[in-house]
Amino acid sequence: MTTAKTLALSAHNLTRALQLGEQQIEIFSAIDFAVAAGQSCAILGASGSGKTTLLGVLAGMDPPDTGVVDVKWGDQTFNIYEHDEDWRAALRGKMMGFVFQNFQLIPDMTALDNVLLPLQLLNNGDEAVAKQWLHKVGLGERLNHYPRQLSGGEQQRVALARAFAHEPALLLADEPTGSLDAKTASMIMDLLFDLHRSTHSTMVLVTHDRQLAARCDTIFELDTNE
Numbered sequence: 001m002t003t004a005k006t007l008a009l010s011a012h013n014l015t016r017a018l019q020l021g022e023q024q025i026e027i028f029s030a031i032d033f034a035v036a037a038g039q040s041c042a043i044l045g046a047s048g049s050g051k052t053t054l055l056g057v058l059a060g061m062d063p064p065d066t067g068v069v070d071v072k073w074g075d076q077t078f079n080i081y082e083h084d085e086d087w088r089a090a091l092r093g094k095m096m097g098f099v100f101q102n103f104q105l106i107p108d109m110t111a112l113d114n115v116l117l118p119l120q121l122l123n124n125g126d127e128a129v130a131k132q133w134l135h136k137v138g139l140g141e142r143l144n145h146y147p148r149q150l151s152g153g154e155q156q157r158v159a160l161a162r163a164f165a166h167e168p169a170l171l172l173a174d175e176p177t178g179s180l181d182a183k184t185a186s187m188i189m190d191l192l193f194d195l196h197r198s199t200h201s202t203m204v205l206v207t208h209d210r211q212l213a214a215r216c217d218t219i220f221e222l223d224t225n226e
């Protein structure tokens, strides 16, 4: 688990607006963002400040109205929006892992199959690898349980195993403890930072919690537009 990961992310002059009927709503403008290879960066801001939108732009899911997002991989740099959605989807599948506030497990699949699915999309899917990751997050005895049979904290552990199983160079987490009680949240955060460090991945963590953000190497703060 010590494959060197060398993905750095930088973005320049990002602007994103929404057209709602006649109204144009600016979510953010002229943003410069960067996270160095192997480091963690928190995107901090109040609810509605545009954190999730920014994460989607950085992950290649949502083209910005202005600006560029560069992924630096080894000595190569890719301006990701110069490539089409298929290319970006392939980049995400191979190099990125996602963790969400609401876990987003597939309800009619077992814990094992949830972790196995992205591995199958990427290659043949090695069941032993999926099992190993579930053991690593402390769920080795729950492989065949469905999400509804697991607590919120356990579901987020499955989601962490799923996000890390292909050893992504970039881990993107959007309020990953937002649905959990304080004690469970703290355990999930410890696990997330452990996995980020042990896999040498670069991490972007979205949160509204300043204390949590302070655990990251750097903080990028979004203002609320009023």
Ligand SMILES: Nc1ncnc2c1ncn2[C@@H]1O[C@H](COP(=O)(O)OP(=O)(O)O)[C@@H](O)[C@H]1O
Residues within 6 Å of the ligand: 018, 020, 027, 045, 046, 047, 048, 049, 050, 051, 052, 053, 054
């Ligand atoms: N699809 C959408 N339709 C309408 N408004 C949206 C949409 N997506 C985001 N917004 C608005 O954009 C702003 C930023 O949203 P979001 O990125 O989800 O913020 P955060 O994650 O910080 O809570 C909010 O005011 C939100 O209501």
Ligand SMILES: [Mg+2]
Residues within 6 Å of the ligand: 051, 052, 053, 174
């Ligand atoms: Mg959000």
